[in-house]
Amino acid sequence: MKCSEFLNELTNYLDGALDSRTKSELDDHLAWCHNCYVVCDTTRKTIEIYRDSELYELPEDLRVRLRAAIMTKCSEHKKSDPPGS
Ligand SMILES: [Zn+2]
Numbered sequence: 001m002k003c004s005e006f007l008n009e010l011t012n013y014l015d016g017a018l019d020s021r022t023k024s025e026l027d028d029h030l031a032w033c034h035n036c037y038v039v040c041d042t043t044r045k046t047i048e049i050y051r052d053s054e055l056y057e058l059p060e061d062l063r064v065r066l067r068a069a070i071m072t073k074c075s076e077h078k079k080s081d082p083p084g085s
Contacts, residue, residue, distance in 0.1 A: 006033070
């Protein structure tokens, strides 16, 4: 699973709205991808704040910003890899 795919499913994952197979794919991704782990953790906390204020839906704006942040991190990571042959 790529980071972009993970992010597409992230809110469903946090909602518990996924089938067990997809959920385990997301769990696998979290196990090795620290960037997505951080985003997941941040999003979960954000959702809890919204839930407390009874504004459960994650704003689209926030989703877009989280996604932009993680994709930037992922591309930075790629740049730091040794150049391919
Ligand atoms: Zn990732």
